[in-house]
Amino acid sequence: MDNEEQLPEKSMPNISVDNLIFAMQDGQLKVLLVKYKQGLAANKWGLIGHWVHQDESLDDAASRVISATTGVENFHLDQLGAFGKVDRYPGRRIITVVYYALVRFDEANIHQGENTHEVAWFNVHDVPELIFDHKDILNKCLGQLKYKVRHEPIGFSLLPEKFTLLQLQEIYEAILDKKLDKPNFRRKIQKMNLLINCKEKQTAVAHRAATLYRFDVHVYEKLKEFGFNFEY
Amino acid sequence: MDNEEQLPEKSMPNISVDNLIFAMQDGQLKVLLVKYKQGLAANKWGLIGHWVHQDESLDDAASRVISATTGVENFHLDQLGAFGKVDRYPGRRIITVVYYALVRFDEANIHQGENTHEVAWFNVHDVPELIFDHKDILNKCLGQLKYKVRHEPIGFSLLPEKFTLLQLQEIYEAILDKKLDKPNFRRKIQKMNLLINCKEKQTAVAHRAATLYRFDVHVYEKLKEFGFNFEY
Structure with missing residues (x-):
């Protein structure tokens, strides 16, 4: 300063x-x-x-x-x-x-x-x-x-309450400074059981609206404590 | 102070x-x-x-x-x-x-x-x-x-150049403050390819001398940079 x-x-x-x-x-x-x-x-x-x-x-x-x-x-x-x-x-x-x-x-x-x-x-x-x-x-x-x-689910602090998987992937790409393979990313993220499907779609887009997710606060608190591993 | x-x-x-x-x-x-x-x-x-x-x-x-x-x-x-x-x-x-x-x-x-x-x-x-x-x-x-x-191989900084697997396990147990299963610990550590077998045994013990290892500096430097995951 x-x-x-x-x-x-x-x-x-x-x-x-x-x-x-x-x-x-x-x-x-x-x-x-x-x-x-x-x-x-x-x-x-x-x-x-x-x-x-x-x-x-x-x-x-x-x-x-x-x-x-x-x-x-x-x-x-x-x-x-x-x-x-x-x-x-x-x-x-x-x-x-x-x-x-x-x-x-x-x-x-x-x-x-x-x-x-x-x-x-x-x-x-x-x-x-x-x-x-x-x-x-x-x-x-x-x-x-x-x-x-890669070790704590900090990315969620940057997201709105409901988000798309693409938004989540963009955070990992921006922080890790590299492009990630979409199917691979989704498989790894889903495996952590961190996400809850909101059963609704994006509303602000004209077509191909993506599914919205929110993160599971309960699992999130556990991961914050014990750490996780997101290998890339 | x-x-x-x-x-x-x-x-x-x-x-x-x-x-x-x-x-x-x-x-x-x-x-x-x-x-x-x-x-x-x-x-x-x-x-x-x-x-x-x-x-x-x-x-x-x-x-x-x-x-x-x-x-x-x-x-x-x-x-x-x-x-x-x-x-x-x-x-x-x-x-x-x-x-x-x-x-x-x-x-x-x-x-x-x-x-x-x-x-x-x-x-x-x-x-x-x-x-x-x-x-x-x-x-x-x-x-x-x-x-x-759990994410960086810092334990090696506490060991002499040549050490036994038991000494390494004791560090993880002391830091994580819990007993670890011996075969399980050895399997996880070996999987990281961090260890080089010195092909010699402890000399200071009377019997059942254990094998000595040293860590692979090359792999160690890589792990320091990219992190690893040692789940316990």
Whole structure:
């Protein structure tokens, strides 16, 4: 993050949170980036960050920033880790703790922050130049998502309640960054017994409407605990 | 960590690293703990921590502390994450970044730090009362190890170069905290093609000497990258 001229007294002087907010749009995995108004990062794109207040936990700081930017209150939130190379931030020693959130694109209602003059979604594989070590952080997070999506059913956090198998496959393709064989994908997913057939079809398409599914929360909770294996 | 009276000028005032150092001894997973001499934690057990110097990265701070305590220079090191509840440290706002290291017991040569008067290995399932949030941190790390050992071949970092299948099984049992069926375990492990038969037997035992194996570094590197699935 960068808005050092705005450091409020109630914040810790050398610890920030930076957040990667992901959503699926048009079959692409997008990440939300901001262009800052002032400070070292003026007019440059970066992750959405802020200082950590003295009276809030790191998790709360991340949630505060993510909710303020997206309007979403409930989302999958994970900590990626702390980044603390000596020279990561110009002229000062700043440690940043990075979180990533998975949100449903349609639920996000993007708000401009007072320190930013642009907020936009970018395809994760086609981002502009980023400030500081933010590109390294993004790359590390994409690696983490690849790992996670094969071992935890995190993809569902990006979907609406009812979805098609194609939408689900697109998430795996976007995160794993490769095309998957359709019959093979469906066989593997069905084998996990994660899906419940809604017995209804898509309504927004003109023809060849696909079947809608929702995921089985009960099985999902179990898989979150024990992990699963989705080999690709 | 706690040695606030010793905070050197060259350190960041509100960021520490705390380290969980694990090793296998007598079939048990052990964690290294210290008893501090002074400060808030005087005479209490805790994780091995220290302040982060202004001129060293977080990773380097963790490595410095781990090497100074164990004498080991090369070890499996991972960051568990940053812990930053508001009241985690009495009276001051301190964020701690936690690392865990897997070392080979025989290679560790434990050194007393100048701020500690005891350093000892404890069975991870039978630790004394710990300072601050260190018990929560240990529990979180044990959960992480359970997850990791099923998806990455991290267990080998705890073994000597040549080991028996029983030694390997003991690691999985200690980390997963349950007994595993011997033939079943061997079948699953062999299936991964991770092991090379050394064509020699243990020498230190009187009778029924077991075959020694070493792990296949080439396959290991691949598995580290792509993950594997060890279902238990």
